[in-house]
Amino acid sequence: MILTSQQIANRVRRLGTEITRDYQGRDLVIIGVLKGAATFTVDLARAIDLPVVMDWAAVSTYGRGSTAGTPRLLKDIGEELTGRDVLIVEDILDTGTTLSWLMARLRERAPASVNCCVLLRKPHAVAKPVEPRYVGFDITEHWVAGYGIDYAERHRNLGDIHEVRLPSAALSASSS
Ligand SMILES: O=P(O)(O)OC[C@H]1O[C@H](OP(=O)(O)OP(=O)(O)O)[C@H](O)[C@@H]1O
Numbered sequence: 001m002i003l004t005s006q007q008i009a010n011r012v013r014r015l016g017t018e019i020t021r022d023y024q025g026r027d028l029v030i031i032g033v034l035k036g037a038a039t040f041t042v043d044l045a046r047a048i049d050l051p052v053v054m055d056w057a058a059v060s061t062y063g064r065g066s067t068a069g070t071p072r073l074l075k076d077i078g079e080e081l082t083g084r085d086v087l088i089v090e091d092i093l094d095t096g097t098t099l100s101w102l103m104a105r106l107r108e109r110a111p112a113s114v115n116c117c118v119l120l121r122k123p124h125a126v127a128k129p130v131e132p133r134y135v136g137f138d139i140t141e142h143w144v145a146g147y148g149i150d151y152a153e154r155h156r157n158l159g160d161i162h163e164v165r166l167p168s169a170a171l172s173a174s175s176s
């Protein structure tokens with residue numbers, strides 16, 4: 001599997017159009033989840049034709065490997081969220097651990113609404129109670145990297161999204 005930068009750009013543009021339509025007249029705060037969603041968040045924000053506020057949370061669940069641990073908040077959100085419409089932007093929904101943990105924490109701040117937009121969703125996540133309002137692509141369970149997403153902290157700078165062949169961590173195609 002490989003998603004090209006062109007396929008990603010087309011999908012991001014359509015997601016931006018949907019979000020623009022759904023949040024007309026609302027006080028939209030977009031929370032990008034570092035590090036993996038940094039690239040997606042910036043591109044998505046530019047595809048939204050509304051005066052959005054952008055902020056960031058840094059959460060780490062996987063550390064330097066491919067096995068999930070307990071989520072850790074490395075950087076908290078600075079924006080006041082009470083009464084506002086929050087959209088969490090995530091690169092990938094895999095086991096659902098990170099997103100369900102973060103949504104529970106954000107709900108404690110009494111926002112008007114909390115939804116999420118994920119670029120990639122793996123099959124595992126379908127069985128979890130996390131239901132993203134927006135999904136870019138449903139993918140297979142293979143480890144992926146590129147477009148902000150890492151394998152052991154590397155490959156975030158690739159423009160396309162590649163499958164990583166574990167354990168050698170070779171990419172399924174060369175970067176373009
Ligand atoms: O659904 P899950 O199984 O929780 O996996 C998804 C999370 O895992 C990755 O983050 P990671 O912990 O690797 O941190 P990073 O964003 O800094 O790469 C990814 O960016 C998501 O946040």
Ligand code: HPA
Pocket residue numbers: 062092094095142143144145149150151
């Ligand atoms: O496939 C993946 N790639 C990178 N990070 C991830 N975090 C959960 N699943 C993945």
